[in-house]
Amino acid sequence: MNGVRWLDEHEQRTWRALQFMQLRLAGRLAADVAATSELSYADYLVLVALSDHPDGRARLFELSESLGWEKSRLSHQVTRMTGRGLLRKERCDGDRRGAFVVATETGREAIEEAAPHHVAMVRRLFIDPLTPAELDAITSAAEKVLAVLDTEAADGHHDGGRLRKEHPNR
Amino acid sequence: MNGVRWLDEHEQRTWRALQFMQLRLAGRLAADVAATSELSYADYLVLVALSDHPDGRARLFELSESLGWEKSRLSHQVTRMTGRGLLRKERCDGDRRGAFVVATETGREAIEEAAPHHVAMVRRLFIDPLTPAELDAITSAAEKVLAVLDTEAADGHHDGGRLRKEHPNR
DNA sequence: ACAACATCGATGACAGATCAACTATTCCGC
DNA sequence: GCGGAATAGTTGATCTGTCATCGATGTTGT
Numbered sequence: 586m587n588g589v590r591w592l593d594e595h596e597q598r599t600w601r602a603l604q605f606m607q608l609r610l611a612g613r614l615a616a617d618v619a620a621t622s623e624l625s626y627a628d629y630l631v632l633v634a635l636s637d638h639p640d641g642r643a644r645l646f647e648l649s650e651s652l653g654w655e656k657s658r659l660s661h662q663v664t665r666m667t668g669r670g671l672l673r674k675e676r677c678d679g680d681r682r683g684a685f686v687v688a689t690e691t692g693r694e695a696i697e698e699a700a701p702h703h704v705a706m707v708r709r710l711f712i713d714p715l716t717p718a719e720l721d722a723i724t725s726a727a728e729k730v731l732a733v734l735d736t737e738a739a740d741g742h743h744d745g746g747r748l749r750k751e752h753p754n755r
Numbered sequence: 756m757n758g759v760r761w762l763d764e765h766e767q768r769t770w771r772a773l774q775f776m777q778l779r780l781a782g783r784l785a786a787d788v789a790a791t792s793e794l795s796y797a798d799y800l801v802l803v804a805l806s807d808h809p810d811g812r813a814r815l816f817e818l819s820e821s822l823g824w825e826k827s828r829l830s831h832q833v834t835r836m837t838g839r840g841l842l843r844k845e846r847c848d849g850d851r852r853g854a855f856v857v858a859t860e861t862g863r864e865a866i867e868e869a870a871p872h873h874v875a876m877v878r879r880l881f882i883d884p885l886t887p888a889e890l891d892a893i894t895s896a897a898e899k900v901l902a903v904l905d906t907e908a909a910d911g912h913h914d915g916g917r918l919r920k921e922h923p924n925r
Numbered sequence: 926a927c928a929a930c931a932t933c934g935a936t937g938a939c940a941g942a943t944c945a946a947c948t949a950t951t952c953c954g955c
Numbered sequence: 956g957c958g959g960a961a962t963a964g965t966t967g968a969t970c971t972g973t974c975a976t977c978g979a980t981g982t983t984g985t
Contacts, residue, residue, distance in 0.1 A: 589871040596882055599890045602897035607777045608823045609904050627941080646963060653778045658942060660965060665941090682950045682963040701759040710907075712766055714899045720769045722892030727772035729884045734779050737880075797971080815934060828972055830935060835971090852933040852980045 610710060617706055622699035627662055628671060629703065632696040635672075635688055642685045644677065671695060780880060787876055792869035797832055798841060799873065802866040805842075805858055812855045814847065841865060 592600060615626035624632070634651045635641055643651075649659045663686055666672040671692035677683040688696065712720070762770060785796035794802070804821045805811055813821075819829040833856055836842045841862035847853040858866065882890070 589874060590878060591874055592877065592882070596890070599894045599897075600877060600881065602894050602901065605823055606897035606900045610900060613904060625941090644963085653775055655943075656964065657944075657966090660963095661942075664965085677963095680951075680963080682948095684964075704759060704761055707762065707770060708760060710903055711770065711900055712762070714903050715896050719892045719896040719899075720766070722889045723896060724765075724769045724772050726885050726889040726893060727769075727776035729889075730776045730780060730881055731772065733880055733884050734783060737783075795971095816932080825973075826934070827936090827974075830933095831972075834935085847933095850933080850981075852978095854934070 613710065614703065614706060618699055618703055621702050622695060624671075624695055624699055628666055629696070629699055631659075631662060631666065632671070632688055632692055633700070635686060636693075636696060641693075642675070642687045644683050644685060646683075648686060666692070783880065784873065784876060788869055788873055791872050792865060794841075794865050794869055798836055799866065799869055801829075801832060801836065802841070802858055802862055803870070805856060806863075806866060811863075812845070812857045814853050814855060816853075818856060836862070 611626075618624055618626045618629045622629070630652060631648065634648050635643055637651065638647070645659060645663065646656065648654075648663075649656045652659065654662075663672055663674070667674060670689055673687050673689050675685040675687055677685050715723075781796075788794055788796050788799045792799070800822060801818065804818050805813055807821065808817070815829060815833065816826060818824075818833075819826045822829065824832075833842055833844070837844060840859055843857050843859050845855040845857055847855050885893075
């Protein structure tokens, strides 16, 4: 037997449409944030994640979880944003390894200025064109996929016992 | 009036779940391709796009369209891949500006080795966990969003006549 | 035929992301 | 409490993506 179940045309169409939507939508939103504020999209996301936290303070590792970013990426990003006066680090009593991140006044102003336009954009490009049923389907689908990814991570991902290269492909 | 229609909880959940799914799914697939082949995910995508073309040859601008990448990105990527022996450029009679890209034997072997595993992964993480209704909803939703993005691009994007900064935020 | 303009692709400079250490601290078992 | 493991965060090297620009060719209008 061949063993590979390729995607049929219908499945391909779904997969590709999703990939393309994501690519173009993120690109558009990023360009838009950059064009209408002094923030990059990454800056924007960090500030939003921060403002979701009560007190507007958060540990770096918390942010990295809520953003889904690697700690190193976040660390570099925060360093840059601190340099540009958008964020401030505060030392963390009770865990001397750690640090809190807080938005500066400048940072808060920037996010408050950028957010309305961005939200309007998300609405116009994503929420409004879709039916409630489509939105619900997306929610449940996305949550299912995330659940699969999580259980895999827990198990230690069995890839079916297939080839495993340690290959440093650089 | 305030004028900003923020996302309600339900809408936020949808939007965030989608963003997170995309982030984690792409991350997982990329890591997987890198781990089981000598290809990066970008390499993989280029080779797939190429093999979708009859003859396995394509102009750079065609590839850049089917991938949704900027021409510059593709150019750099192709240069790197050429350097690693995965691709070859062929000169283009009939338009002396242009060039064709072809996969080398090495490139073809790499993609043929990587594809089955990748497809299995897409199935396991995305297609299989979802119901046909969910998949259909995603297809139609994605295509609607893409349609909006396209008509906007055609019109010249009216952002509602809002502030427009030329701000080079670097 | 020719000027004006558009398209193809490459390039170099730079911003951002990833990866692999590394330091400092905390947690845990005994 | 002590030693080893885990966790928080940083850092520097390297790779990738983006932006502006350029040279070369093609296309169009007159």
